Amino acid sequence: MIDVRGLRKVYGGRAVVDGIELSVEDGEIFGILGPNGAGKTTTVECIAGLRRPDAGTISVAGMDPGREGTAFREALGVQLQESRLPDKQTVAEALELYASFYARPRDWRELAERLGLIEQRNTYFAKLSGGQKQRLSVALALIGNPRVAILDELTTGLDPAARREVWGLLEDLRGTGVTLLLVSHFMEEAERLCDRVVVIDRGRVIAADTPEALAAGVVADQRMSFVPSATVDLPDLQELADVHAATRAGDRIVVTGTDNVAAAVIIALHERGITASRLRVDQPSLDDAFVALTRHEDDPDDPPDGGRETATATTPAGASS
Amino acid sequence: MSVLRPGAPPAVAPRSAPAGAVRAMLRSEARLLARNPGVVIWSTILPVAAAIVLACIPSIREPSKAFGGLSFFHVYQPILVLFALTLLAVQSLPDVLTRYREMGVLKRLRTTPASPALLLFAQLALTLIVSVGCTLLMTVVPALVGASWPGNVGGFALAYLLSAWALLGMGLLIGSLFRNAKVAAGFGTLLFFVLEFFAGLWVQRPNMPGWMRHISDFTPSGAGAQSLTDAAVGSWPTALHLAVLAGWGAAMSLAAVRLFSWE
Numbered sequence: 282m283i284d285v286r287g288l289r290k291v292y293g294g295r296a297v298v299d300g301i302e303l304s305v306e307d308g309e310i311f312g313i314l315g316p317n318g319a320g321k322t323t324t325v326e327c328i329a330g331l332r333r334p335d336a337g338t339i340s341v342a343g344m345d346p347g348r349e350g351t352a353f354r355e356a357l358g359v360q361l362q363e364s365r366l367p368d369k370q371t372v373a374e375a376l377e378l379y380a381s382f383y384a385r386p387r388d389w390r391e392l393a394e395r396l397g398l399i400e401q402r403n404t405y406f407a408k409l410s411g412g413q414k415q416r417l418s419v420a421l422a423l424i425g426n427p428r429v430a431i432l433d434e435l436t437t438g439l440d441p442a443a444r445r446e447v448w449g450l451l452e453d454l455r456g457t458g459v460t461l462l463l464v465s466h467f468m469e470e471a472e473r474l475c476d477r478v479v480v481i482d483r484g485r486v487i488a489a490d491t492p493e494a495l496a497a498g499v500v501a502d503q504r505m506s507f508v509p510s511a512t513v514d515l516p517d518l519q520e521l522a523d524v525h526a527a528t529r530a531g532d533r534i535v536v537t538g539t540d541n542v543a544a545a546v547i548i549a550l551h552e553r554g555i556t557a558s559r560l561r562v563d564q565p566s567l568d569d570a571f572v573a574l575t576r577h578e579d580d581p582d583d584p585p586d587g588g589r590e591t592a593t594a595t596t597p598a599g600a601s602s
Numbered sequence: 603m604s605v606l607r608p609g610a611p612p613a614v615a616p617r618s619a620p621a622g623a624v625r626a627m628l629r630s631e632a633r634l635l636a637r638n639p640g641v642v643i644w645s646t647i648l649p650v651a652a653a654i655v656l657a658c659i660p661s662i663r664e665p666s667k668a669f670g671g672l673s674f675f676h677v678y679q680p681i682l683v684l685f686a687l688t689l690l691a692v693q694s695l696p697d698v699l700t701r702y703r704e705m706g707v708l709k710r711l712r713t714t715p716a717s718p719a720l721l722l723f724a725q726l727a728l729t730l731i732v733s734v735g736c737t738l739l740m741t742v743v744p745a746l747v748g749a750s751w752p753g754n755v756g757g758f759a760l761a762y763l764l765s766a767w768a769l770l771g772m773g774l775l776i777g778s779l780f781r782n783a784k785v786a787a788g789f790g791t792l793l794f795f796v797l798e799f800f801a802g803l804w805v806q807r808p809n810m811p812g813w814m815r816h817i818s819d820f821t822p823s824g825a826g827a828q829s830l831t832d833a834a835v836g837s838w839p840t841a842l843h844l845a846v847l848a849g850w851g852a853a854m855s856l857a858a859v860r861l862f863s864w865e
Contacts (some may be wrong), residue, residue, distance in 0.1 A: 329713060351715045359713035364706035369637040374630060382716035423715065479858035 282307045282429055282460045283328060290323050295341035297323045299484035301337075305477075310451070312475035312492070314468070316575050320484040321464045322362060325431050328462070329359045342428050355383060358427035360418045362434045368407035371400050372417055374425060375406065383425035395488045396450060398419050412443025420451060423459070433464040448473055468567040472496070478567075482575045495570045502526075502537040505546065507557035509534055513550070521545050533559075623716050624723070630726040635732075641697060642740075646736045649682040652793025656682075657744030670808045672835065673693050673748055679740065684801050684823055686736045687766060689775035690795070691773035692790040695729045699777030700786040709865045718834030722862075729773070730766055737762060741747065761839045765826030765849035769797075771854025772822065778862040797823035807831075818845065822850040 283305040290298040298320040305311040314322045326332045328339055328351060330346030339346050342356045366375050376389035393399045396416045400411060409417065415435060422430045432451075436444040444467075451474050454461060460515050465471055473480050473493045480488040480495070487493055503523055513534055518527040523545040524538040543562050550557055660824065660830035662674045669677045702708050702721070711721060742760075747750045752758035772793070799805075801823035807815055818824030825846040829839030834853050 329809045331712065346735060353717035354713065357713070359710075361706065361713065364710040366707060366710075367634050367702075367705070370630070374633065379714060382714040421710070442804055481675070490704075493858045530615050 282309070282342060283462060284338075284340045285324075285328065286338045288324065288327060288339065289335050290320075290327060290332060291335050296484050298334075301481065301484070301486055303468060303486065303489070304567070305460060305462060308456070308458050308460055308564050309476045310455060310463060312478035313462065313464045313481060314466065314478050314571065316466060319481045321466075321481055322433055322500045324460060324481065325433055325464055327362075329357060329361075329431055330362075331359075335479075353490040355385075355425060356428045358408035358425055358430040360422040360430070360432045360435065362437070364412075364418070366406040366417075369405050371403050371405055372409070372413075373402040375417065378421060379421050379424045385426050386424055387426050389420075389424060392420050392424060395453070397446075410443065411439050411543050411549075412446050415443070415447050416450060418445070427459065429460045429462065431462045431464075433462065433580035435465070436467060436470060442506075444470075468492075468571050480571065480574050488570075488574050492567050495574075496567045503540055503542050503562065504535065504537045505527055505543050505560065505562045506530070506533050506535045507560040508532050509550065510556045510558065511554070513555060517553075518546060518549065521549055607672040623720055627716070627720045627724045628727065629722070631728055637682055641694045642690065645694055646686045648735055649686040649689075650739050653679055653682045653740040654743045654747075655672075658747050658748040660748070663749050668809075669806060672794060672808075673829075675744070676834055677802075677808070677831065679749075679807075680827050680834055681696060681798075681801050681803055683737050683762070683830060684739055684769075684826050685798060685803065686740070687733045687762075687826075688769055688794055688801075688823060690729050690733045690736075691766075691769035692776060693773075693787065693794050695725060695770060695773035695788045696777035696780065696790055698725055699774075700780045703781055703863070703865065705785055706865075712864050720856075725761055725777075726774065731769060733766060735799060736761075750834075752830075752834045753837060754833045757833035757838045761826065761829030761833050761844070761847075764851065765822065765829065767851030768822035768826065768847045768854065771858060772853050774858035775778070775854050775861070778858040781863070781865075797817050797821065797853055800824040801827040820846055822847060825850075846854070 283303070285301055285303045285585070288301040289296060301320070301324055303311075303313075313321050313324060321333065327334045328341060328346060333347060339563070341353065344350075344356065345352045346353060348358075363386070370378075370591060372393065373389070376393060380386035380389050390399070391403075395400055396419065398413065398416055401413055404413075406414070406417070418434065418478055419435070422432060431466055436447050436452075439447065448470065451461065451463070455474075463471070463475060475491070475492055478495065479486045515527045515529065518524055518534070518536060522537075523541045524536055525542075527534060527536045529535075536542060543560075547557060627796060656678060658676050665671050665673050699708075699722070708721070773790075776786055776790055776793075780789065800818040800821040801807075802810070802818070805814075807818060807824065807828060810818060815824075819828070819842065825843040828846065829843045832839045832843075
């Protein structure tokens with residue numbers, strides 16, 4: 282549905298996008314992740330035909346965005362960062378106006394209903410909450426019945442409740458045949474919504490996979506913590522084969538080690554007649570993968586990230602920088 | 603959970619997008635204008651009120667030697683008509699466009715099949731309608747209270763429309779170029795005073811020194827004021843002034859379209 286090959290865009294002598302390749306299947310929710318300034322927005326603006334690439338080819342639903350015509354605009358819905366509406370335009374007026382631009386628009390009432398905006402149909406744009414504005418933005422991207430929708434930084438600046446609200450909406454869209462290209466720097470968002478993701482850093486793709494596979498690819502220590510029922514001898518724990526480190530943090534014991542660390546520690550404690558309460562075990566997440574992937578070893582300013590040093594080894598990079 | 607089927611038949615019957623879109627855009631922009639009438643009202647209330655008040659004072663309607671045999675009203679009515687037109691053109695028109703650019707409205711429009719030229723057209727049309735409305739108030743009401751009609755109504759209308767083309771084109775160009783609404787408003791104000799000077803607001807054209815009147819002849823406001831005055835006293839505007847207006851109109855609109863930036 283979307284195919285990008287060797288995309289390159291240079292601003293002021295600096296390659297903001299430097300050879301990006303990605304391919305999105307029909308009906309997929311595809312995430313473009315990356316730190317601020319990685320080139321995510323430039324990439325999608327090229328895909329949306331708003332910027333002309335300096336090199337590379339792009340095909341969206343079989344069309345070249347560079348020769349954007351009405352057919353291209355009909356097939357693609359775009360929600361861009363920081364795009365507002367006039368303050369005194371109501372939800373219904375905006376939806377009706379934008380519906381009028383398309384040959385086969387959706388029924389705006391149905392769309393407003395599905396997006397939970399029907400109560401606000403006569404509310405001015407300026408009076409909408411952040412979450413409602415974003416939902417309206419999604420509605421405007423979908424009003425033309427597009428085959429592909431690009432949603433850029435959809436939940437940036439939203440409070441957690443509003444963010445979940447928008448995610449719920451996108452989950453509804455899964456499996457409806459609309460191909461979604463989602464730009465984000467929230468790993469939680471990508472983990473929850475995306476079928477596949479690419480991680481972009483400094484204008485290049487440094488990883489491409491499912492969110493689960495990316496997270497699993499990080500050889501980070503598993504980390505557990507608990508409050509023991511009696512005093513624990515730390516060296517005893519450190520001797521266990523699965524344990525890499527054991528430390529005390531207040532009344533909690535923090536242990537890191539292999540995948541089996543939790544079981545090994547619980548058994549060892551049991552043998553000593555100690556129980557572990559308020560137990561917590563953290564899986565390496567996409568967040569860890571992201572940090573590991575986008576950390577620049579040549580950047581002395583990058584804060585060290587305790588306990589995850591091993592993760593850098595998995596950077597399939599060398600590709601980057 | 604409900605499903606948004608993309609292949610669902612559209613509830614709205616397929617139609618030719620452009621025709622529907624032109625109407626929808628005009629309606630939408632008219633509604634927004636009606637909800638934000640401030641700029642337009644403040645731009646037009648002073649010249650409209652002045653034209654009506656002046657027309658009510660008999661001595662002002664008498665021919666005067668100070669104005670080469672014309673009455674004070676005859677000299678000032680075209681200036682006031684241009685005053686309202688110029689304010690609408692260089693202040694309210696670019697204000698809407700630059701604010702839409704700042705807000706990303708233009709960028710969003712660009713992602714739809716609708717050409718953003720639609721918005722330009724709607725804004726031009728609405729500004730023209732408002733300014734024609736003001737001009738009717740400034741000619742009909744004075745005539746009702748005893749001032750004379752423009753002697754050559756056809757010439758007056760022609761001069762007015764060509765002036766509107768030249769000045770609205772200027773406003774469109776400001777709206778095309780500026781990214782910051784406040785800077786555009788500041789520039790518009792400066793331009794307004796320059797234009798009004800050459801229209802003869804402070805020194806009436808008959809009283810300008812020759813060299814200054816020659817410069818004024820080639821400005822849109824000077825040529826506009828003279829054309830409207832000629833028509834008001836019953837003759838036809840000169841070919842020179844009409845050509846100057848048409849030239850400005852063509853050059854400004856062309857530049858506005860060429861230099862228009864969406865972001």
